[in-house]
Amino acid sequence: MTVAASHVACVHCGATNRVPAARLADDPSCGRCGQALLAGAPADLDEAGFERVVAHTELPVLVDFWAPWCGPCRMMAPAFAQAAAQLKGRALLVKVNSDEHPQLAARFGIRGIPTLVRLQGGRETARQSGALPVQAIVALAAA
Numbered sequence: 001m002t003v004a005a006s007h008v009a010c011v012h013c014g015a016t017n018r019v020p021a022a023r024l025a026d027d028p029s030c031g032r033c034g035q036a037l038l039a040g041a042p043a044d045l046d047e048a049g050f051e052r053v054v055a056h057t058e059l060p061v062l063v064d065f066w067a068p069w070c071g072p073c074r075m076m077a078p079a080f081a082q083a084a085a086q087l088k089g090r091a092l093l094v095k096v097n098s099d100e101h102p103q104l105a106a107r108f109g110i111r112g113i114p115t116l117v118r119l120q121g122g123r124e125t126a127r128q129s130g131a132l133p134v135q136a137i138v139a140l141a142a143a
Helices: 047-056 071-086 102-107 134-142
Strands: 005-009 016-020 061-066 092-097 115-120 123-129
Touching: 005 047, 047 061, 047 092, 047 102, 061 071, 061 134, 071 092, 071 134, 115 134, 123 134
Parallel strands: 061 092
Antiparallel strands: 005 016, 061 115, 115 123
């Protein structure tokens, strides 16, 4: 059975948008703020934004828990951005700074960074710690 539409939360204003499945890769914009819903680039989220996006997005959400002082995190950032572009319309890739949002990192039991957590329907479905190449990030998001 094919899904006719997916709900996607706007990372900018938090509004939930219903996007026809056939248009997910066509640069849909938010009905409230007009910003791109699936820009093909990772979005930085705070705790409130994270909660809205995860609760109201039906696409897989791949979260990169990172910190600015972390060398492997900085090394993986370009690969994460490339994966976001490749997964445009199929998954939403977001970044959470674990130094600025330690309670969110603690909630997910993040012990080392970078750690990628795949969420589907608000539930964790996969996890991988350590810097990964683009192909591995794409595979994790598609798992």
